[in-house]
Ligand SMILES: Nc1ncnc2c1ncn2[C@@H]1O[C@H](COP(=O)(O)OP(=O)(O)OP(=O)(O)O)[C@@H](O)[C@H]1O
């Protein structure tokens with residue numbers, strides 16, 4: 001997806017977006033945890049995007065902390081428990097992100113799908129919308145709040161609940177390919193494709209539940225590279241370079 005901005009347009013292209021940020025945005029490439037410099041950089045990118053006038057909600061993943069399936073692999077920890085641990089990892093990421101946004105002057109709130117009343121607001125749909133209308137960046141933590149899901153599904157769910165115009169999936173690759181480009185250097189990139197094609201081909205850039213929920217609710221998805229400076233703001237403005245998955 002790429003398009004030329006209309007210089008006469010004073011309104012932003014999107015009124016409200018859901019930005020799905022990989023947890024790996026918060027750590028150095030190939031490492032784990034939270035790196036202060038990476039956090040500061042990604043925080044700055046989100047502030048740039050938020051300043052453009054589009055209401056910005058963020059779902060942050062937890063791949064830099066714990067992935068439930070990997071944690072449960074050797075059978076010591078049950079998958080459901082490992083998934084709750086994974087969700088708590090996303091809460092840690094969300095708190096870190098909120099902190100850096102506010103340090104950079106951007107008001108932000110964390111709304112958690114799991115009740116953790118001492119550290120974050122619990123998700124209430126009306127409150128989320130109210131925060132967005134007041135210009136705060138809303139960070140949704142703990143995915144769907146249920147094990148056996150992912151934060152991609154959480155992004156699709158929250159996007160539907162808040163009436164987002166689009167899900168913007170910020171990731172390590174620059175779009176959707178016919179196979180995983182990290183594993184296959186000959187993978188071919190799509191400029192745009194339909195939900196049916198993404199689902200039929202089982203393209204693993206997002207999970208099936210997330211694709212299906214966005215499809216059923218008519219919410220397009222843009223998959224784009226998060227590490228290019230300025231790119232998050234461009235994609236939020238509707239002029240970035242990514243793959244558009246559309247109904
Ligand atoms: N067909 C495909 N096209 C593009 N990417 C693909 C495809 N199949 C698999 N991938 C992989 O999917 C990954 C995107 O998922 P990513 O790791 O960003 O998300 P996540 O799992 O939601 O985030 P987190 O790191 O927080 O767990 C890419 O890095 C890419 O390697």
Ligand SMILES: O=c1ccn([C@@H]2O[C@H](COP(=O)(O)O)[C@@H](O)[C@H]2O)c(=O)[nH]1
Pocket residue numbers: 023060061062063066067068069082083084085086087089090142143144145146147148149150151152153154
């Ligand atoms: O709704 C959800 C969301 C996430 N989880 C668990 O958290 C980790 C991290 O999320 P990613 O989407 O992989 O970044 C995930 O592996 C699950 O274990 C969950 O259980 N439910």
